[in-house]
Amino acid sequence: LSESEADILKRFSKVFEQAYTRFLDLQKAEAQVREAKIESALERTRTQSMIMQHSNELDDTLRVFHEQVLLLGINSAFSFLWLPDEKNDRHIFWAAWAENISPTQFIDHTTTAFNSKAIDYPLDRNDPATTQCLVDWKGNEPIVSYHVQPTGVKSYFLAWQELIDGVENLKPENFSDGLYYVEAFMKYGCFGVMVTNDLTADEKKILGRFATEFERTYRRFLDLQKAEVQAREAQIEGALERVRSRTMAMHKSEELFEVINVLSEQLQRLDFKFDSASFAINNNSDDLDFWLASPGQPYPAKIYIPYVDQPVMNNVNQAKKKWS
DSSP states (O other): OOOHHHHHHHHHHHHHHHHHHHHHHHHHHHHHHHHHHHHHHHHHHHHHTOOOOGGGGGHHHHHHHHHHHHHTOOOSSSEEEEEEGGTTTTEEEEEEEEESSSSSGGOOGGGEEEEEEEEEEETTSSSSHHHHHHHHHSSOOOOEEEEEGGEEEEEHHHTTHHHHOOOOOOOOOGTTOOOEEEEEEEEEEEEEEEEEOOHHHHHHHHHHHHHHHHHHHHHHHHHHHHHHHHHHHHHHHHHHHHHHHHTTOOSGGGGGHHHHHHHHHHHHHHTTSSSEEEEEEEEEOEEEEEEEOOOTTTTTOOOOOOOSSSSSHHHHHHHHHHHO
């Protein structure tokens, strides 16, 4: 090159240096915007998790997870949870999807209805798919992707039939070119998506972050579930104590009317649905005295029923002989 041509190239080099510096700045800014968007999506899942007041609200939380996955451009036909319980040989599959649209048509939650469903299955360790899930869960790979060839699509949907039966967008003919299901593992199982194209490395990392977030969500769910069991037990024990107290306060046999009345009231407080509550007493014969209280009735009643050879009375008498 001549001296002038070399000088021109140096000048172009400096301009390209400026252009590339600009490119790196834009790339960094785009990464920051993307990260802010991801963190915002995760924050929405955290918020939904924290506002759970009852364990049955996990459904709503899973729908929010699926919505946020779509908002981040991961075109999941449905998102799913796999929650194994090896101790009791059960596992739960939970799926969430958007109704009446394909994932690529998703804009925002204001125009889209979400649905979800969970099914509790026996944990069949002889089933190849279940065995593989257990292997992957206990393995060292946090995220696993599987490709279902076009010839295997029908079998894949058959396995999910009970969960997604009747969902218009989730039918084998809509995935005739094959599909991928990608699973991100966590302490309680996995959070996954079903997509037509495999996720990129960055998208898999995002899915892993969602799985970590769901682990926190499920821990909260288990805490709520435990608290509900404890509250229910306290409620039951309180009801039993009221019946005990009224029983110990009896001074006359006729006051059994009050005891059955209190029993009826306590069962109603525990949300039992019944027509009547009763004590059946047969002291020295096969005849029965029923001390009976019914919801909505102001007074309990005592009914004498002479013995008749029929199943109910025979069962009562058999029970008496068993415990006497």
